[in-house]
Amino acid sequence: MRKDTPSKTARKVALNIVTLGAKPGMDKVLPPGIVETTAKLLVASGAVGATAVRWSGSRRMVSVYEAFDWMMPGQFEAFGHRKAFCERQVREGIAGGATQVLVLGAGYDTMGWRLAPEFADVNFFEIDHPATARLKAKGIEAMGPHDNLHLINEDLSKRRLVDVLEADDSWDSKMRTVIVAEGLLMYLPPEAVRDLFNQCTAIAGRGSRIAFTYIATGADSRPDAGRWTRLALWILKVTGEPWLWSIQPEKLDRFLKDRGWTNAPELVGTTNKHGVEFLGVATQ
Numbered sequence: 001m002r003k004d005t006p007s008k009t010a011r012k013v014a015l016n017i018v019t020l021g022a023k024p025g026m027d028k029v030l031p032p033g034i035v036e037t038t039a040k041l042l043v044a045s046g047a048v049g050a051t052a053v054r055w056s057g058s059r060r061m062v063s064v065y066e067a068f069d070w071m072m073p074g075q076f077e078a079f080g081h082r083k084a085f086c087e088r089q090v091r092e093g094i095a096g097g098a099t100q101v102l103v104l105g106a107g108y109d110t111m112g113w114r115l116a117p118e119f120a121d122v123n124f125f126e127i128d129h130p131a132t133a134r135l136k137a138k139g140i141e142a143m144g145p146h147d148n149l150h151l152i153n154e155d156l157s158k159r160r161l162v163d164v165l166e167a168d169d170s171w172d173s174k175m176r177t178v179i180v181a182e183g184l185l186m187y188l189p190p191e192a193v194r195d196l197f198n199q200c201t202a203i204a205g206r207g208s209r210i211a212f213t214y215i216a217t218g219a220d221s222r223p224d225a226g227r228w229t230r231l232a233l234w235i236l237k238v239t240g241e242p243w244l245w246s247i248q249p250e251k252l253d254r255f256l257k258d259r260g261w262t263n264a265p266e267l268v269g270t271t272n273k274h275g276v277e278f279l280g281v282a283t284q
């Protein structure tokens with residue numbers, strides 16, 4: 001991503017959620033309240049103007065997204081499924097005793113803000129690059145902050161996750177934790193992804209889980225974005241947020257094991273792929 005400007009892909013995901021709210025049937029997939037709070041956050045943060053957000057929530061915009069879905073088939077709805085997946089992982093983790101939730105590269109995700117009042121004994125943490133996190137914090141401030149929602153501005157390519165959390169008095173590395181890396185890993189260089197999983201073992205207690213999404217590596221060793229991979233990867237590159245990491249799903253077991261995690265496909269749910277993106281869960 002460009003270092004000095006707010007993430008365009010984070011804004012795109014959030015606007016996509018607003019538009020999915022206007023698509024018939026998606027109310028059965030999307031977590032309750034996500035559409036309204038995302039729209040509110042985008043406007044309150046100044047990330048998107050009120051008119052554009054209103055326009056995004058229209059049936060006409062659904063048609064526009066559907067017309068462009070040919071490039072990464074199924075990806076329009078996939079954003080809704082991956083939000084539902086992450087929230088389910090967090091709820092299950094909390095039901096299993098987790099008292100901390102950490103969302104990495106949170107963008108304009110509203111899960112922490114929505115769940116913090118419901119789970120007052122759980123501490124929610126979000127980390128994002130300062131360029132995006134500052135806008136998010138402005139929006140959360142306007143919407144009403146929660147004592148158990150901690151927003152952290154940090155560029156994880158400059159400062160290690162373990163150091164960031166060690167410096168935070170509210171964080172406890174012994175606690176059972178749910179870590180979420182939604183739509184993040186593909187934007188990090190391979191060595192940063194390896195290091196991130198390694199570090200996650202150090203910051204979370206036994207019984208923790210990490211929920212993540214990833215792109216599969218294609219036959220040509222590039223991230224597989226479907227039939228129009230070449231075009232899709234080029235667009236991502238020229239817009240400043242290229243995909244840098246992918247993995248063959250059959251290699252995930254080994255990759256996670258080497259970093260102290262156990263692949264837990266049984267926790268993923270009924271399908272491990274929506275659009276071009278795979279869903280993964282690993283436990284400690």
Ligand SMILES: C[S@@+](CC[C@H](N)C(=O)[O-])C[C@H]1O[C@@H](n2cnc3c(N)ncnc32)[C@H](O)[C@@H]1O
Nearest residue numbers: 007009010105106107128129155156157182183
């Ligand atoms: C595609 S967006 C996904 C946002 C959110 N997880 C979602 O799915 O709605 C990727 C996010 O990762 C963040 N990110 C990318 N590189 C980062 C870095 N080095 N440090 C912290 N955050 C980073 C971006 O700012 C952006 O918000």
